[in-house]
Amino acid sequence: MLKxxxxxxxxxxxxxxxxxxxxxxxxxxxxGQTTVKQFQYLAVHDxxxxxxxxxxLGFCYGQIMEVMGKENLKQSGPVFAIYYSESSTNFxxxxxxxxxxxxxxxxxxxxxxxxETKAVVVHYYGPYEGTPAGHEMASKYIMENNLTMTGLVWxxxxxxxxxxxxxxxxxxxxxxxxx
Numbered sequence: 001m002l003k004x005x006x007x008x009x010x011x012x013x014x015x016x017x018x019x020x021x022x023x024x025x026x027x028x029x030x031x032g033q034t035t036v037k038q039f040q041y042l043a044v045h046d047x048x049x050x051x052x053x054x055x056x057l058g059f060c061y062g063q064i065m066e067v068m069g070k071e072n073l074k075q076s077g078p079v080f081a082i083y084y085s086e087s088s089t090n091f092x093x094x095x096x097x098x099x100x101x102x103x104x105x106x107x108x109x110x111x112x113x114x115x116e117t118k119a120v121v122v123h124y125y126g127p128y129e130g131t132p133a134g135h136e137m138a139s140k141y142i143m144e145n146n147l148t149m150t151g152l153v154w155x156x157x158x159x160x161x162x163x164x165x166x167x168x169x170x171x172x173x174x175x176x177x178x179x
Contacts, residue, residue, distance in 0.1 A: 029124045031137045036175065038116045039076065042067060042109050043096040053091050057081060060095030067109045073101040078173075080156040096154075120147065122174040127167035131155065134174045142176060152177040 044060035061079055068075065077098040085092035096112070103111035120141050124134035142149060158171040 029122050029134050029137055031120065031122045031141045033178070034119055034121045036114065036117050036119050036177075038114060039098050040100075040103055040111065040113050041080075041096045041098040042073070042103060043082075043094040043112050044108055045092075045094050045110070047085075047090055047092045049090055053093075057093070057095050061097065063107075064095065064097045064109055067106045068097070068099060071101065071103070071106070073099040073103065076100045078156050078158045080154050082152065082154040117150070117152070117177045118179070119175045119177050121176075124172045124174060125168065126170060128170070128172065131172055131174060134172065138174055138176045142178065148179045150177040150179055 042064045044063050046056050046060055048056040067073070075097055079095070079097050082094040082096060083091065084094075094112075098114075105111055120138050122134040122137045122141075124131055141147075152175075154175050156173040156175065158173060159169060161167070161170060164170060
């Protein structure tokens with residue numbers, strides 16, 4: 001199953017960043033365990049294929065930001081995406097933004113809560129198409145430490161590529177929830 005997840009993220013990452021700049025600095029990812037505290041977020045559930053997932057994520061984030069503006073909600077952390085499928089052709093995901101304030105569902109933007117969870121986290125620096133190396137690190141760490149995944153896998157996009165032009169400085173935190 002972990003090999004399918006890694007393949008899945010290799011394909012997702014390739015299509016998220018088709019416009020990555022060349023010459024990115026070599027990244028030095030780190031891996032460890034953490035406890036993710038409970039937080040609330042708004043999400044749009046969607047799916048996409050390898051050619052359009054990056055565009056779809058951007059569109060979903062735009063829908064969420066529109067609701068945030070109407071409801072006067074504040075972003076409380078980096079945008080992220082929860083991936084539910086392992087398909088190499090169609091990706092099932094939630095595009096999500098953590099928020100503070102009183103939330104409610106609005107059309108296809110849903111209010112959700114991430115429960116507190118233990119997780120393996122990889123801090124990956126580099127262009128999005130390189131994140132499969134981070135997923136491989138997480139998989140290896142889980143196996144070597146005899147950990148059990150609980151099924152939830154998500155990527156947190158800390159650095160905004162619209163602000164930071166050097167892809168070698170882009171931070172993506174990759175989480176695998178564990179028991």
